[in-house]
Amino acid sequence: MLRKITAYFSRGEIILWLSSVMLVMTAFFAFDRTNCLSLIASLTGVTSLIFNAKGNPAGQVLMIAFSLLYGIISYSFSYYGEMITYIGMTMPMAVIALISWLKNPFNGKKSEVKVGNISRNETVLMLFLTAAVTVLFYFILRHFHTANLIPSTLSVTTSFIAVYLTFRRIPLFAIAYAANDIVLIVLWTLASIKDIHYLSVLTCFAVFLVNDIYGFVSWRRMKKRQSIQY
Numbered sequence: 001m002l003r004k005i006t007a008y009f010s011r012g013e014i015i016l017w018l019s020s021v022m023l024v025m026t027a028f029f030a031f032d033r034t035n036c037l038s039l040i041a042s043l044t045g046v047t048s049l050i051f052n053a054k055g056n057p058a059g060q061v062l063m064i065a066f067s068l069l070y071g072i073i074s075y076s077f078s079y080y081g082e083m084i085t086y087i088g089m090t091m092p093m094a095v096i097a098l099i100s101w102l103k104n105p106f107n108g109k110k111s112e113v114k115v116g117n118i119s120r121n122e123t124v125l126m127l128f129l130t131a132a133v134t135v136l137f138y139f140i141l142r143h144f145h146t147a148n149l150i151p152s153t154l155s156v157t158t159s160f161i162a163v164y165l166t167f168r169r170i171p172l173f174a175i176a177y178a179a180n181d182i183v184l185i186v187l188w189t190l191a192s193i194k195d196i197h198y199l200s201v202l203t204c205f206a207v208f209l210v211n212d213i214y215g216f217v218s219w220r221r222m223k224k225r226q227s228i229q230y
Contacts, residue, residue, distance in 0.1 A: 008111075013050060016214060020046040020207045027203035031196055041069035042204040049211040052166075052174075053218040055106070055113040060098035060166075067091035073201065077191050081141040081152030082184075085159050089133075093163035100167050106226055115223040116169030126164050133160050148190050155183045171219035174212045181209040 006014065024042040032038060048062030067086040074082035106114040118126075137156040138149075146152050158180035165173035188202040 009050070009054070013053070013214075016211065017046065017050045020050075020211060023207050024200075024204055027200040031199040031203075035073075035197065035200075037069060038073055038200055038204075041066055041073060042200070042207075044069060045204065046207060046211065049208060049215060053211070053215040054111070055101075055115070055169075055219065055222055056111050057098055057101040057113065060094050060101060063094040064091055064098070067094060077195075077198065078145075078147045079152060079187065079191070080144045080146045081137065081149075081156060082187070084137070084140070085156050089156075090159055090163055093167060097163065097167045100169065104169060107229070112222070113169055115171065115219065115226055118165075118168050118170050122168075126161065129164070130157060130160050133157075148187055151183055151187045151190070155180060155187065158183055171216060171223055174216035174219060178209055178212040178216070181205050181212055185209070 009017070021043060024046060025039070028039045028042070044062055045066040048059045048066055051059030051062065053059075067090045071083045071087035071091070074080070074086065101113040102110070104114045104116070106112045134153060134157045138153045141149055141152055141156075158176055162173055162176035162180055165176055184205040185202060188198055188205060191198040192202050
């Protein structure tokens with residue numbers, strides 16, 4: 001089992017994953033120690049990102065689990081926008097993305113998805129849909145008296161772009177998720193000011209940011225390699 005893992009992931013990827021896990025666990029034991037659901041969600045999310053960076057559909061399976069767990073955590077701090085976004089949008093879209101990734105393997109390899117393309121017209125459509133979803137969610141979140149309304153709405157915007165690009169198998173999905181991570185870092189910084197226990201969640205998204213940046217670099221390499229091999 002260990003041999004298969006070291007053969008599949010590069011040394012740098014293993015170091016990135018282990019470092020991410022150590023940071024998440026250190027933050028949990030330093031600032032929380034009680035909310036085990038937060039720890040499980042963070043470890044699930046970190047692991048999903050390293051698989052996503054490889055274009056492996058297993059990453060989407062783990063993202064589905066993370067979305068559910070994160071939705072529950074968000075509800076505990078009245079971040080209804082995050083709860084609705086992840087359970088009502090990110091999780092269903094991760095299911096759709098999983099199906100898309102499974103249907104589009106590269107050269108028949110189930111462990112690597114074929115990198116997709118997006119036209120200019122579809123990009124315009126995506127931006128139009130993003131604007132519509134953002135406006136809709138703004139009023140929904142305001143109705144439910146969501147804490148930190150503007151950052152929560154921005155999280156919806158970046159999340160929608162990220163899940164759409166993930167479904168279409170476009171490398172820029174990782175950059176969209178990185179933008180979402182920055183928004184979430186702001187959100188959970190505000191939450192941590194009121195409750196120090198949420199510093200563990202804040203650390204989680206700081207770790208996610210690093211992993212998503214690596215994910216973009218990895219997908220760029222993957223796209224170049226696939227274009228040569230295809």
